[in-house]
Amino acid sequence: MTDERAERMQKIVSLAKRRGFVFQSSEIYGGLRSAYDYGPMGAELKRNLMNEWWRAMVHCREDVVGIDASILMHPKVWEASGHLANFSDPLVDCKLCGERFRADKAPRAEPGSPATVTLGDKGRAKAALERLSHLGIEGVRREGKTLVGLAVGPVGYVCPNCGSPILSEERRFNLMFRTHLGPVDPVGAVVEAVATAAREGKTGAELRAVAEAAIEASSVYLRPETAQAMFVNFLNVQGALSLKIPFGIAQMGKSFRNEVTVEHFIFRSCEFEQMEMEYFVPPGEGPKYLEYWKEQRMAWWRSIGLRAENLRFRAHGPDELAHYSDGCFDVEYRFPWGWDELEGIASRTDYDLRAHAAASGKKLSYFDPEATDPATGKKGWRYVPHVVEPAAGATRGVLAVLCDAYDEEPGDERGKGARTVLRLHPRLAPIKVGVLPLVKKDGMPEVARGIARDLFAAGVGAKYDEQHSIGRRYARHDEIGTPYCITVDGQTLEDGTVTLRHRDDRRQERIAADRAVEAVTDALKRA
RNA sequence: GCGGGAGUAACUCAGUUGGUAGAGUGUCAGCUUCCCAAGCUGAAUGUCGCGGGUUCGAGUCCCGUCUCCCGCUCCA
Numbered sequence A: 001m002t003d004e005r006a007e008r009m010q011k012i013v014s015l016a017k018r019r020g021f022v023f024q025s026s027e028i029y030g031g032l033r034s035a036y037d038y039g040p041m042g043a044e045l046k047r048n049l050m051n052e053w054w055r056a057m058v059h060c061r062e063d064v065v066g067i068d069a070s071i072l073m074h075p076k077v078w079e080a081s082g083h084l085a086n087f088s089d090p091l092v093d094c095k096l097c098g099e100r101f102r103a104d105k106a107p108r109a110e111p112g113s114p115a116t117v118t119l120g121d122k123g124r125a126k127a128a129l130e131r132l133s134h135l136g137i138e139g140v141r142r143e144g145k146t147l148v149g150l151a152v153g154p155v156g157y158v159c160p161n162c163g164s165p166i167l168s169e170e171r172r173f174n175l176m177f178r179t180h181l182g183p184v185d186p187v188g189a190v191v192e193a194v195a196t197a198a199r200e201g202k203t204g205a206e207l208r209a210v211a212e213a214a215i216e217a218s219s220v221y222l223r224p225e226t227a228q229a230m231f232v233n234f235l236n237v238q239g240a241l242s243l244k245i246p247f248g249i250a251q252m253g254k255s256f257r258n259e260v261t262v263e264h265f266i267f268r269s270c271e272f273e274q275m276e277m278e279y280f281v282p283p284g285e286g287p288k289y290l291e292y293w294k295e296q297r298m299a300w301w302r303s304i305g306l307r308a309e310n311l312r313f314r315a316h317g318p319d320e321l322a323h324y325s326d327g328c329f330d331v332e333y334r335f336p337w338g339w340d341e342l343e344g345i346a347s348r349t350d351y352d353l354r355a356h357a358a359a360s361g362k363k364l365s366y367f368d369p370e371a372t373d374p375a376t377g378k379k380g381w382r383y384v385p386h387v388v389e390p391a392a393g394a395t396r397g398v399l400a401v402l403c404d405a406y407d408e409e410p411g412d413e414r415g416k417g418a419r420t421v422l423r424l425h426p427r428l429a430p431i432k433v434g435v436l437p438l439v440k441k442d443g444m445p446e447v448a449r450g451i452a453r454d455l456f457a458a459g460v461g462a463k464y465d466e467q468h469s470i471g472r473r474y475a476r477h478d479e480i481g482t483p484y485c486i487t488v489d490g491q492t493l494e495d496g497t498v499t500l501r502h503r504d505d506r507r508q509e510r511i512a513a514d515r516a517v518e519a520v521t522d523a524l525k526r527a
Numbered sequence B: 001g002c003g004g005g006a007g008u009a010a011c012u013c014a015g016u017u018g019g020u021a022g023a024g025u026g027u028c029a030g031c032u033u034c035c036c037a038a039g040c041u042g043a044a045u046g047u048c049g050c051g052g053g054u055u056c057g058a059g060u061c062c063c064g065u066c067u068c069c070c071g072c073u074c075c076a
Helices: A003-018 A040-059 A077-082 A081-086 A124-136 A184-198 A204-216 A227-232 A234-241 A284-305 A350-360 A394-405 A443-455 A470-479 A490-495 A515-527
Strands: A022-024 A035-037 A062-066 A090-091 A101-102 A114-118 A141-143 A145-149 A179-182 A219-222 A246-257 A271-281 A311-316 A330-335 A340-347 A368-372 A379-383 A386-393 A406-409 A419-420 A433-437 A462-464 A485-490 A499-503 A507-514
Touching: A003 A022, A003 A406, A003 A419, A035 A040, A040 A062, A040 A246, A040 A394, A077 A081, A077 A124, A077 A227, A077 A350, A090 A184, A101 A284, A114 A141, A124 A145, A141 A386, A179 A470, A204 A433, A219 A271, A219 A394, A227 A234, A227 A350, A227 A386, A234 A246, A271 A284, A271 A394, A284 A311, A284 A330, A284 A340, A284 A386, A311 A340, A340 A350, A340 A394, A350 A386, A386 A394, A394 A406, A419 A470, A433 A443, A433 A470, A443 A462, A443 A485, A443 A490, A443 A515, A470 A485, A485 A515, A490 A499, A499 A515, A507 A515
Parallel strands: A062 A246, A433 A462, A433 A485
Antiparallel strands: A022 A035, A090 A101, A114 A145, A141 A145, A179 A219, A246 A271, A271 A386, A311 A330, A330 A340, A340 A386, A368 A379, A406 A419, A485 A499, A499 A507
């Protein structure tokens, strides 16, 4: 990150705190790593953003319905989805081919015995050889796509993919937050189980396994994504509303991951908020709908005000695609530190429903009486739907919106008129209109309060504000992104007009006070 | 996880060799003020990130720890 962009990021973080958007969690106790609280402005902004998503994805569509599922789910959900295995096993990375594998499932080999590494092709073998010399390992010979001259390390296993003994250390990833359902603390059960096992002479890894089993008995997990709830509720939702494919199930809410690294303010945190939708389609139509949702989702990010030049797609390469997926695009935003993911739009085939069908024994399929079964050629087709998933980060969406909206104007040559302004889309703005008496006398406050009340009654998020000079109040509203200000002045008392001031260009127009509500609601509608 | 930098008022920061914690901005009150952070007068606000140590005395020196930022690593 360049200094200039790092400084810009600092300023955004600083403004977020100063104006009540985002505070660090538990700040008076020194702060909690990677946890943030949304203040009065931030809570409104996040809520507005998520409401916009819900409106676009659920309310404005015939084919998508919403759910709000529990954060705690049956542990078997995570077993079936693969999260449990991938999130909590001892994992090792191969330093030659990049494969990550479970240490306990790797091919065993006698420590010290010769190891032959076989890469996919000559080019990869050359690259691996370079990596070896980089690691300071010499005396390795290349024969075509194989490397000879390495020896098995003391761990006694090699990479299942290429046979390499050059491996990272075993790391126990437990990326899911484990907790316990039920009032009995599991520590007692663990102590008892371990004590019994120790008396039986068990040691080391065996004791660990005993402890692990004792914990597992009562373990549940905070969801690491909201998506699985849509899959396990597929039959419930489809049946309850008699939905016809294609249709989607949407959900917004919190998810939790013990990230290895947290970074960039609220961008990557262990507790975060997602906006996900699973769209169920007939087999074979995944790629078509992937294309459709890709465009829809990009259009949505544009519609809430993010600038086109700061948005792009990034296609996942074959190497980073999950084995079951047949296509995935990220919507990326140009954050101050560079391009980074806002949303992933993935074609997931029938992997999820099949996995849950196999694990639960329930038939997670759909019957289309109108369609022709390609296998039999007869009318009536029962199939496991394929899924296209647009999965967006709400928390990082808030950050993208703040970054995109943040602007500084230098003012004139003496710096007069300089200001910081958040050019938030009016629908996202925490406060829609500030209602200000020009000065605190001559009955102006009373008139202004009356206008504010009218705005409240019309459902417009208004704020009456009489502190400080008019210039400071405008500046403060610019900093929190308030798109409009209505000001009551001397002329109001004579002819019943007020000024309507626009945030982006500070332009003012004179309108009738009794038409203020209408003017503001019209402007918000047009925005 | 590794390496580097930082933490003093709400914000930005100063704080000398270890000797009574400061400035600007902001905030609050009053006066003034008819349009873009105006002025005058006054006021409040500090676990100096936290804990320990050395010392007669620690914001300053030492140890530990937490948090943030940057770069690597990682991101099923």
